[in-house]
Amino acid sequence: MQRINAVNDFVIKFANVNGTGSASANNLFAKAVFRMGVPVVPKNIFPSNIQGLPTWYEVRVSEKGYLGRRGGTDIMVSVNPQSMVRDAQEVEPGGYFIYDSTKPLDPRLLRSDVQFIGIPLTDMCLRTYTDPRQRQLFKNVIYIGALAALLDIEFGVLKDLISDQFEGKEKLIAPNVHALEMGHQYARTHYECPLSIRVERRDLVGDAILLDGNTACGLGAVYGGATVAAWYPITPSTSVVEGFQRFAERLRIDPGTGRRNYAIVQAEDELAAIGMVIGANWNGARSFTATSGPGISLMTEFLGLAYFAEIPLVLIDVQRAGPSTGMPTRTQQSDLTAAGYAGHGDSKHVLLFPSTPKECFDMTAQAFDLAERLQTPIIIMSDLDLGMNEGMSAPLQWDDARRYDRGKVLSAEDLDAMSERFGRYLDVDGDAIPYRTYPGTHPTKGSFFTRGTSRDEYAIYTEDGAAYVRNMERLLGKWDTAKTFVPAPELHSAPHQTNTGLLYFGTTTQATMEALDLLAEQGIYVDAMQVRAFPFHADVDKFIESHDRVFVIEQNRDAQFRSMIINEMDCSPAKLVRVLNYDGMPITARLIASAVSAQSAAGAAAKDTSPVAKATKVTHLHKGKVERG
Amino acid sequence: MSYFRPGFRHPELPKNDLGYTKQQYEGAISTLCAGCGHDSISAAIVQSVFELSIAPHQVAKLSGIGCSSKTPTYFLSNSHGFNSVHGRMPSVATGANLANRDMIYIGVSGDGDSASIGMGQFAHVVRRNLNMMYVVMNNGCYGLTKGQDSATADVGSRSKAGSVNRFEPIDLASVALQLGATFVARSFSGDKEQLVPLIKAALSHSGFALIDVVSPCVTFNNNPGSTKAYDYVRQHMQTTSLVDFVPMAEEITTAYGEGESRGVTMHDGSVIQLHKLRTEWNPEDRQSALNALAESRERGEVLTGLLYVERDSRELHETINSTRTPLRTLTEKELCPGSSALETINNSLR
Numbered sequence: 001m002q003r004i005n006a007v008n009d010f011v012i013k014f015a016n017v018n019g020t021g022s023a024s025a026n027n028l029f030a031k032a033v034f035r036m037g038v039p040v041v042p043k044n045i046f047p048s049n050i051q052g053l054p055t056w057y058e059v060r061v062s063e064k065g066y067l068g069r070r071g072g073t074d075i076m077v078s079v080n081p082q083s084m085v086r087d088a089q090e091v092e093p094g095g096y097f098i099y100d101s102t103k104p105l106d107p108r109l110l111r112s113d114v115q116f117i118g119i120p121l122t123d124m125c126l127r128t129y130t131d132p133r134q135r136q137l138f139k140n141v142i143y144i145g146a147l148a149a150l151l152d153i154e155f156g157v158l159k160d161l162i163s164d165q166f167e168g169k170e171k172l173i174a175p176n177v178h179a180l181e182m183g184h185q186y187a188r189t190h191y192e193c194p195l196s197i198r199v200e201r202r203d204l205v206g207d208a209i210l211l212d213g214n215t216a217c218g219l220g221a222v223y224g225g226a227t228v229a230a231w232y233p234i235t236p237s238t239s240v241v242e243g244f245q246r247f248a249e250r251l252r253i254d255p256g257t258g259r260r261n262y263a264i265v266q267a268e269d270e271l272a273a274i275g276m277v278i279g280a281n282w283n284g285a286r287s288f289t290a291t292s293g294p295g296i297s298l299m300t301e302f303l304g305l306a307y308f309a310e311i312p313l314v315l316i317d318v319q320r321a322g323p324s325t326g327m328p329t330r331t332q333q334s335d336l337t338a339a340g341y342a343g344h345g346d347s348k349h350v351l352l353f354p355s356t357p358k359e360c361f362d363m364t365a366q367a368f369d370l371a372e373r374l375q376t377p378i379i380i381m382s383d384l385d386l387g388m389n390e391g392m393s394a395p396l397q398w399d400d401a402r403r404y405d406r407g408k409v410l411s412a413e414d415l416d417a418m419s420e421r422f423g424r425y426l427d428v429d430g431d432a433i434p435y436r437t438y439p440g441t442h443p444t445k446g447s448f449f450t451r452g453t454s455r456d457e458y459a460i461y462t463e464d465g466a467a468y469v470r471n472m473e474r475l476l477g478k479w480d481t482a483k484t485f486v487p488a489p490e491l492h493s494a495p496h497q498t499n500t501g502l503l504y505f506g507t508t509t510q511a512t513m514e515a516l517d518l519l520a521e522q523g524i525y526v527d528a529m530q531v532r533a534f535p536f537h538a539d540v541d542k543f544i545e546s547h548d549r550v551f552v553i554e555q556n557r558d559a560q561f562r563s564m565i566i567n568e569m570d571c572s573p574a575k576l577v578r579v580l581n582y583d584g585m586p587i588t589a590r591l592i593a594s595a596v597s598a599q600s601a602a603g604a605a606a607k608d609t610s611p612v613a614k615a616t617k618v619t620h621l622h623k624g625k626v627e628r629g
Numbered sequence: 630m631s632y633f634r635p636g637f638r639h640p641e642l643p644k645n646d647l648g649y650t651k652q653q654y655e656g657a658i659s660t661l662c663a664g665c666g667h668d669s670i671s672a673a674i675v676q677s678v679f680e681l682s683i684a685p686h687q688v689a690k691l692s693g694i695g696c697s698s699k700t701p702t703y704f705l706s707n708s709h710g711f712n713s714v715h716g717r718m719p720s721v722a723t724g725a726n727l728a729n730r731d732m733i734y735i736g737v738s739g740d741g742d743s744a745s746i747g748m749g750q751f752a753h754v755v756r757r758n759l760n761m762m763y764v765v766m767n768n769g770c771y772g773l774t775k776g777q778d779s780a781t782a783d784v785g786s787r788s789k790a791g792s793v794n795r796f797e798p799i800d801l802a803s804v805a806l807q808l809g810a811t812f813v814a815r816s817f818s819g820d821k822e823q824l825v826p827l828i829k830a831a832l833s834h835s836g837f838a839l840i841d842v843v844s845p846c847v848t849f850n851n852n853p854g855s856t857k858a859y860d861y862v863r864q865h866m867q868t869t870s871l872v873d874f875v876p877m878a879e880e881i882t883t884a885y886g887e888g889e890s891r892g893v894t895m896h897d898g899s900v901i902q903l904h905k906l907r908t909e910w911n912p913e914d915r916q917s918a919l920n921a922l923a924e925s926r927e928r929g930e931v932l933t934g935l936l937y938v939e940r941d942s943r944e945l946h947e948t949i950n951s952t953r954t955p956l957r958t959l960t961e962k963e964l965c966p967g968s969s970a971l972e973t974i975n976n977s978l979r
């Protein structure tokens with residue numbers, strides 16, 4: 001049998017049952033590889049269920065530091081009889097299938113091109129532990145111990161991780177280490193270790209951290225000065241506010257009184273959540289909420305109000321597969337148009353597209369400045385993949401000299417010094433951003449009435465068409481101003497002149513970066529641009545203009561991002577080629593590369609002298625769709 | 630269209646303790662129908678805030694959508710106002726209050742705004758005991774959309790268009806009591822004598838204070854057969870007691886005999902004086918208020934006055950233990966943990 005030979009370059013997948021404590025054990029595995037200096041990409045693939053359904057945890061180990069999903073499984077750790085048939089089929093030829101051999105394996109599962117490694121996990125637990133919960137929990141730890149032997153993971157690293165994990169609960173360290181040892185021992189005595197796939201210590205992760213995007217957003221809100229959070233629980237956004245709360249409980253307690261320098265309200269629904277956020281921002285506090293698609297639908301009326309009445313707010317949308325309840329525990333980038341154009345009438349909103357946990361932190365903190373500067377909602381378009389999976393990320397940074405930009409707010413002194421009448425919606429500076437006052441600023445000056453109905457420059461209700469149009473035009477002007485404030489796109493130029501470009505954003509970034517390498521291996525060179533915000537920066541315009549063909553890579557069915565480009569810019573739709581992935585699993589480099597190379601065979605992309613190579617395995621093309629614009 | 634009152638002021642107009650005249654608490658000229666009950670409530674709010682010597686900018690006024698929700702434009706023009714979306718004023722008020730606990734919040738809503746589209750938010754703002762006065766201008770119909778029955782219309786009540794309501798009414802006062810409201814009153818827009826002291830008491834209450842004010846819609850629901858018409862309410866109005874509000878530091882001078890009166894001292898030291906108390910009713914007993922409401926409803930009466938008050942009510946900020954300093958005034962110093970804390974966090978993630 002031909003075996004896969006790989007050092008630090010493989011995908012291992014754990015098939016577990018939801019609610020059995022496997023998550024923390026699997027996380028131990030990912031962290032051990034990470035601590036050995038080798039880049040890891042963990043992904044949790046979980047059901048919408050609390051206990052009993054199949055769940056998978058996939059770890060890509062990538063010496064080259066690719067952070068997207070690769071696709072395919074080289075090693076399957078099968079601890080769930082329910083999904084065994086499917087799991088066994090999924091292993092790449094030459095790979096390994098590690099299973100609980102307490103019961104004999106169904107011979108129908110056997111494959112001649114895969115090596116089967118049995119470890120009697122249940123049996124070992126039954127013999128060692130009496131408590132049923134322990135039997136279940138330690139089963140997970142035992143297979144991690146066995147993997148350490150099979151894949152050559154340093155046992156000391158695992159032991160250190162266990163001590164870190166149970167800091168303060170030292171009693172638990174010894175039994176966990178014992179379980180690790182049992183598995184380790186078993187693998188060493190029964191199998192030749194290591195396997196042909198293994199881990200080797202490197203120094204490739206530098207000062208990187210492992211963090212999930214939702215926690216990073218929550219922490220970004222603490223650093224960004226949010227004081228009021230209102231939310232309604234929904235997967236996959238729940239851990240944003242939970243993260244905010246966890247850090248705030250530690251970092252935001254008034255030392256003198258023990259009281260909280262923040263307020264969190266679990267609202268009755270998303271309408272109330274965003275209503276509270278609007279009220280708080282209107283009254284001068286930095287306030288945010290987090291939700292997912294169904295919540296965005298409910299918040300739509302209020303988003304229109306905030307746009308029209310010009311009230312700052314920060315909303316974090318952790319997208320999941322829609323429409324409706326869709327696949328609540330699977331990822332997508334499919335709320336783009338719903339969020340970007342939320343609200344009846346002509347309304348549009350600033351969107352930010354983070355692609356890493358660090359960007360989640362940075363953009364959340366920045367969003368509060370942008371919201372107050374632009375006096376409008378700022379929506380952070382994260383997704384389940386980024387939000388709920390721990391990802392390798394550059395460390396978080398904060399400049400202590402940084403001050404919050406509270407935007408154009410008049411104080412009582414400002415009002416007293418003014419000779420002219422205060423006009424809440426008056427464009428004084430020519431940037432279409434008016435001045436506001438907080439309620440309670442001055443006994444007789446600067447008060448105004450906030451409303452969703454049409455008003456003149458002085459916030460006085462009016463149904464005068466001309467005044468309405470002036471206001472709507474100013475809002476468009478503000479949209480242009482926003483383009484100069486939002487994060488600029490990032491260009492990756494090909495080493496060769498090319499007339500083909502790739503546009504991507506958010507979580508398609510990692511896979512696209514890897515796809516560029518795959519394409520280069522085939523001699524296909526393309527320019528690439530990571531878009532980081534809507535409205536689109538002028539550079540996005542130029543990028544499209546300067547290429548004959550632009551692949552737009554996104555994770556939804558209807559090419560929503562492409563629609564927004566067509567909607568906002570003067571460019572020919574014909575040159576925008578859709579590259580779509582929307583099966584709920586994160587997009588892979590393989591999919592992107594094969595989509596681009598299939599089109600490039602038709603001849604548009606720059607190539608060096610060699611013809612298009614057949615290097616890329618097109619194994620996952622079925623998950624996506626490629627079409628000509 | 631916008632209306633302003635003329636700027637001319639008589640120099641000798643009476644001033645309150647802060648030196649403001651009553652006119653400084655007024656708003657733009659109302660655009661509601663002449664005789665609309667809502668305008669009388671606006672006037673009662675102006676009078677109450679003036680007499681209580683609250684600085685106008687210390688108040689924030691919020692509303693939903695409806696004729697009733699327009700009224701904040703017509704009172705306290707030196708206060709910031711927020712006309713939000715239909716039925717969602719409670720959430721906006723909650724956020725505003727969380728941002729700055731030092732201001733006084735007046736919420737105005739209609740029976741459609743609170744008892745239909747906003748029923749959910751109404752229920753939840755009550756149970757959170759948000760520190761605000763919540764006024765429902767209750768006309769039993771949707772004024773702004775031209776007179777459809779609302780959820781507070783009584784069974785058998787006939788609107789001007791002639792339709793007879795067949796659905797059970799929602800009594801917001803009873804609902805609020807059941808949800809744990811800490812101050813509940815009912816009044817009538819045509820009875821300023823009663824309404825003003827109730828508004829003052831509500832503004833002095835620490836926690837959620839509901840005043841359900843029957844406020845006839847002269848255009849769509851003031852006809853014979855309507856139980857929200859001026860005539861009907863005048864004929865069927867009963868009171869729990871006569872209410873007198875005595876602000877803190879003022880002496881109580883009661884004209885009633887011993888035993889006939891009862892004083893409820895509020896957390897700020899002011900006193901609600903109740904005279905000629907209805908028998909079997911105790912202003913500090915939730916159940917007796919619910920019973921009194923149910924009994925008067927059976928008799929087709931409109932029970933008004935203070936219904937219930939809880940003196941040591943715990944408002945939302947106390948429940949969630951937020952700092953006494955208004956959150957919106959905190960700066961980087963209190964809010965941003967800085968780079969060294971972040972480095973510790975980074976280290977824990979490796």
Ligand SMILES: Cc1ncc(C[n+]2csc(CCOP(=O)(O)OP(=O)(O)O)c2C)c(N)n1
Binds near residue numbers: 695697715739773
């Ligand atoms: C979402 C939404 N649906 C419907 C309306 C239309 N609408 C405006 S006011 C109103 C009813 C108002 O009734 P009420 O709150 O009792 O106020 P009133 O006019 O009687 O004082 C309705 C249905 C709206 N503004 N928004």
Ligand code: SF4
Binds near residue numbers: 662665772845849
């Ligand atoms: S329609 Fe009815 S509620 Fe509206 S302003 Fe006229 S009288 Fe008042």
Ligand SMILES: [Mg+2]
Binds near residue numbers: 741
């Ligand atoms: Mg009404």
